[in-house]
Amino acid sequence: MPGPDPHDDTSRDYERFEKEQLAQDRDATSVDTADIDDTTAQNLVKDLIDTDVVTPVPEDQVLVHEPSGTAFDSTTQLAVFHRGWMAGRDADAEAE
Numbered sequence: 001m002p003g004p005d006p007h008d009d010t011s012r013d014y015e016r017f018e019k020e021q022l023a024q025d026r027d028a029t030s031v032d033t034a035d036i037d038d039t040t041a042q043n044l045v046k047d048l049i050d051t052d053v054v055t056p057v058p059e060d061q062v063l064v065h066e067p068s069g070t071a072f073d074s075t076t077q078l079a080v081f082h083r084g085w086m087a088g089r090d091a092d093a094e095a096e
Contacts, residue, residue, distance in 0.1 A: 041079035048082060 036044075045063065048054040055064045062071040063078050068085060072078040 036076060036079050036083070038076060041076040044079045044082065045075045048078075053082075054078065 045054060048065075049056060049063075053066055055066055056062075057064060057071070060071070062073050063075065064071045065078060065082060065085070068081075070081065072081065
């Protein structure tokens with residue numbers, strides 16, 4: 001008895017469609033951090049230091065993001081992290 005016609009098999013189409021939908025969902029919920037240049041990062045980190053969200057530790061040459069307890073040696077990494085962290089908090093608040 002012959003099997004199903006391989007030309008009628010749409011499972012790969014469905015899998016591809018599902019992967020595309022998941023990727024679009026991730027893109028829609030992600031925060032755009034590509035626009036953070038050095039100047040923007042330095043200004044954001046300065047503001048975070050002024051509001052006691054970030055503590056500089058000069059002897060270790062790191063910046064500590066106080067709400068998360070995470071240390072960074074790069075202002076750009078810290079700025080990107082903080083934007084993502086805030087977006088996650090905002091998403092959690094909206095879900096409640």
